[in-house]
Amino acid sequence: MKDSLPPSTRPDRAKRVTGAVVTTALAASVLVGGAIPTAALAAPQDWTSLNSAFVERDGTTLTLDGVDFRMSGANAYWLGLDENVGGIDYPTYFRIKDALDTASQMGVTAVRSHMMTSTGQNDANPLAIMPSLGSYNDDAFATIDFAIAYAGSLGIRLLLPLTDEWEYYHGGHRDFTAPLGLESADFYTDPAAIAAFDEYIGVILDRTNAITGVRYVDDPTILAWELGNELEGMTVDWIGARVDLIKSLAPAQLVAAGGRFGVSEAALHAPDLDIVDAHYYPPTVDRVASDAASVVAAGKVYVAGEYGSPAATTALLYPLAANPDVTGMFFWSLFPNNDRGGFVPHDDGFTVHYPGETAQSQAEVDAIVGYGAALSGAAPATDLEPALVTAIDRENGINRVAWRGTAGATGYTVQSSTDGTTWTDITAPVSAAASPITDYTSAPGTSYRVLALGGLAGSVSEPVTASGQTSVLVDPLQSFLLTSDRAYVTLAAMPMGASPRARPARPPSSPGRSATSRALSFSSLTPSA
Template sequence: MSNTSFVVRTGTVLTDPLTSRPLRFVSFNIPSLHLNDDPQFQLTTPWEQADVLSSLSQLGGRVTRTYVLGVQTPEEETSTATTKHIIKAANGTGAVLNERVMVGLDTAIAAASNAGIRIIFPFIDRWEWWGGVESFVKLINPSLPPSAFYSNPAVMGVFKSIISQIVLRNNTVSGILYRDDPTILAWETGNELELDGGRVPATWTQNVAAHLKSIDPNHLVMDGSFKHGWDGSVLNDPNIDLYSNHYYRHLSFSPGEWVGMGLLAGVFIAAIVLLCLTTCCPRRVKWVKTPPESYRHRKETRFRQFLTIFIAFVLAGGAIGGIGGIIAHRIPNPRYGALSNSDAALVASHNKVFIAGEFGLASAASLTSVLQNVVDNQPAFAGALVWSLRGHCKSGGFYTHEEQHGYAAYHYPGLPANKAQGFPDDEQTIITTVKSMAKDLATQTGYTITPPRIPTAPTLIPSTISPTNIRWLGVPGAISYDVARTSNVPVSSESAWTVVKAGVTDNVKCNTTIFVDAAAVGGTSYAYAVRARNEAGVGPLSDPMVVVAP
């Protein structure tokens, strides 16, 4: 199901050319779609691209967002094999595209077209993990500060040149110019762009957007600034169609929580005042003082004093505990839903479209609240992209990526938690939630999600550790696998296969053994085959692999 027509924006609505109805989506970022960055930078193979896009399609995802163009860093300048898209020109001045790495983007776009998935593509990064704004400036003029990216005419000229080379590039796989390919949903000016902890200059954003529209009027343009909101001139700019924000952990309280903490703070202050008066000036506290000054009454006064001090401590401790409880609850449960809805409302007031471009590293409830905004058809809220999805690895297992706060990238169809191998505790919950909401949106918008099919056969990979350490190329959407074995070697149609292990999951890191046949007898020749299981049924056995047990 290839993409044949462009998505268009009319006011606060994106129109899906496939259904002629609004395009609304919940899906995932796939940052490694065109370049893997973990465990090291390397081109993503066409097989890996097809695998992760097939997973996203089965999930009901209709749009994804890749990561940026990598920029050669100063540390890489002596390397002739840098795996970055933008590199220093051969004459030592300026920047050019690295054709060897650009082919990975070509294959990614072609694979997305084949899968019927559209791509949002950000040009450059605020951060330096892939090489970003700072490294780009250094390629042009090492003496300039990073802020020159937004103000220096020479730097802007080179950046526009790079944009033009991308937009006007002829895809080496499909033969289609990028600007003519409807697979690309939108060009994004960058990823999480900000200047000195504040807004990107409006003139810079407008300049880049105008340049994009001048060379590519068909594609949508998305602002790639981050966290600091938008100037009115940017929101009203006719060259900018989409606005986005990213949501990661930070403290933000609801009005009710502010009221609650205010009341608790008042209780705390009152308790401290009472404690001080009772301790230092007990005679000023009417309830504590008990005349006349007899021994019995002095004893009663001391008892009341100690009781009041105890009550003051309890009140103060309870107030602090209450405030701490609100904060402790809010840290892992940030208000993503409310914050993103507020951003969308602002964008809607300017008759534009909003997309939650990234959000994650928080509780399932926080992530679900953003997705729910799309399902509830909040004004201008066209889509939400969870951070992030990774696919199978060409060497067996999955690509994994650890994030902050104990979170990690997700994998379809939602595999059992295995934190030691990079599979987070919330993976099955998040995958199930996104899939369910994608199904709801498909019903609302008239889109048909292809039902699951019987899985294809895996491909066994020879082990470099031991012949009976089994691994294979995984199948998109496979829930588990059966490992079968026969000693009837050479294998024929008469060979009797025995399932030595059913329900094996491939939730392991790339290039890791998936199954070890501990029951194999040394010196015996065996043939192994694997079959996949998914919600549609059981697939065929793979081609056999013959080994001699050590």
Template structure:
């Protein structure tokens, strides 16, 4: 754990981690700092200004209420923005050059969220694959896939996305290449992917909810973290050693410096909130509880233990990071909201997940939760799904009607894959993850209807109407394609694709000054005409199937280009790709 103790007569040790302290005072050297003020009025003012510039950040560190008062006056945000721009390279400046709202933190006032004095509410998606991909095979996520997913969220009117908790070694689905590799051991490559996610999200004006740990074992959860300390699930919430190890991980996240921007996570407004965990379960007594989704029966913590653990973690978060919201990530499952959740000043949002696993409708569950949280804390439907589009529509309308509900996040969205097609993820009861715009290849989930419902309400909760469709960006043919398997990276909002081909005829001419019998031949290209060989390609099949050009003649060279098509029109063509047709007659 990093010490936050103060040294005499100096700024706090944590000062270098704050952008407005670290590089904001380059114009003031140590000599200037210790020089006594001169008698000249102009020099007095200069010294006073320099002293104020140096003193204000220190006061804000020591006394958060000073920062709050400056922020409300409008002084602190402008100073913070200017100094933050000074600290970054030109590449990072473009990251921070979005709208001013993206440089401000969302704040809570009683049971509402606000951004720059205006209500902040959202309807959007959970996207589990944004920082590591579990589908097909466990692997790192690419920048292109992060951009595709977040562009989808943006296109649908979403302002927020919730990712899945950090993966832990030993989970059921992930093997050993995880975010948490051992006690105090963290996978730098995977966290750099999270760095990049925050950069992309900022550019697209989307805020991210980050849960710390999972109750379940899919990616590694409470049980796997406890095993790092040779302990079991039941020890996680009460063992001082495990709790200290967990806080070490939490502090690692808070104090992590983004490798692309140089900004600490705790100072990044792109992060909407920290969530204590995902579906952290408990009971009202210490009765052993068996759950078929876990590898062995376990002893869930009591309500009192869960309250204590959550309160301690929330206090730790607010001490280290007073700017970000804190979401209580326990699974209520229609149970009472505890008194601690309502009264603890360090907890900002109450959350629950709505699935058809109780006898109560979604609307009834929301009404019940509001009977506790209203006038105290905003309520968040952190996940909902596995129901009909009509049920989703009814819940979304109810969310919009009730200002004390901060938002609702549908489970879950999958992006295009960089290798072509979409990622597909099966849930249960014939429900699959969703894809934008919605396709007939995913009929059991009413995908088209669900996408339309979410998009409509995502804009409605912001008092906006759904904008007209736009022409998609050009797709891209994937390197390594052959005439038997032409694959492409899809475009957000594309309904289908059109593929064109052009034959490149190879002719020969003789070098001048040589006889025909002895001349060396040099190649010259003769361009053919573009012809359309498919006007209704889809990338929504499960599994994805690249296009096979059955009419390509072996031995010839062809150029290909592809277009994305939506109801708004056809995109510009992709960059062309040359492919030498092989003699293979069928797909390998």
């Protein structure tokens, strides 16, 4: 059925913007994970971007270089601030990179992320962009800058909500009313609340990416600013004024708005709004097609900004790929490989791990990949980076081997060797979720490596040799998850191949633990660029 669909064209993945290479210091720090301190990114870095032109609106469609641009989309709300790291903190750079690499491997051309919605009340969330009303935290932009820069290097576009209807950990529109003694509904009518939100918009849009040296408003990677996630009290006038503000600051970028269920009437009738975003739990072909037709009839671009991933089937997505009214379908939601092994856990019933851990989830992934291929007319890229053996834990003479997966791998085979030359499979192909596995033979001095399967050719990790009586930790990841008291660490810029050095970025989350409990073991393993 897919072959019968009329393809549209997605941006040429070979196009590159001048500024051709990531600096070795940044490449090292990016690929091993951890948090780059603001000082390390004070000067603009050279960066490679595949996004050389802005996506534009042509009536009810989007175009890129004069060709229709339709999106296979994913949601990754946590790219700026993450609740899935044993608490609320910035995500590791590995997680951001792996999620965006995974999206690219799935043929996703746009990612929607709540990373700009980071607000708080009276320093309730000191890690937020705006910890308290009118107070801004420059360090909070480090992961955001990286996500934008890395997405550009893959040719992925971003759709970025600016606030949220809901009081989640990353904040929402009540953070612009509660500090002023106002009710939540006053967000749309009270002059002080409106002014506070407009100021926040101005701060965000005026940001210059510390990695690329490009202002956010000048970066084609940012396809559109969404006024907020699932806002329920919007009026036509309120939308119109925010659209006018954003377009005065970012004339080359688009503006989106939408509600929680179906099409927002205010968004439908707001002048100069580019994109109307609707959400579905679950979607149906008829409902999406009907909503899309209404939006197109109003002269705007339609996207399904969220749909529950369990509904991702060929029966749903292929007819919508053939429907030109539907500019984009964004599944909820994508999570990457975990830093130490397995997948990042997130149990909301809508989590997507590639390539899927069950027959059902694999079918969902296959349908999403097929939808992207139907829009682009081509299968996604399938080159694989090596996996990484992260630990060998030895107990009672038996080794347990953990590894970190790599984006796009369809499975893994763990191999052992006692001479470093002859390698023997100790597992059949398994999912990343199988990490760690047990080697019941565990001869002294055994080395282990992991084959990542799939793609144009499998890739092999660097081998790691088990120590005689102790565990071995391979740790270029710089993640607080690796420490017994979850001490936070950060990574200074360094030459490629040098051993990372950890230092606390702020006090440990469990005061009173000894400094020795925070000791980290690092490898001089050179990450691949």
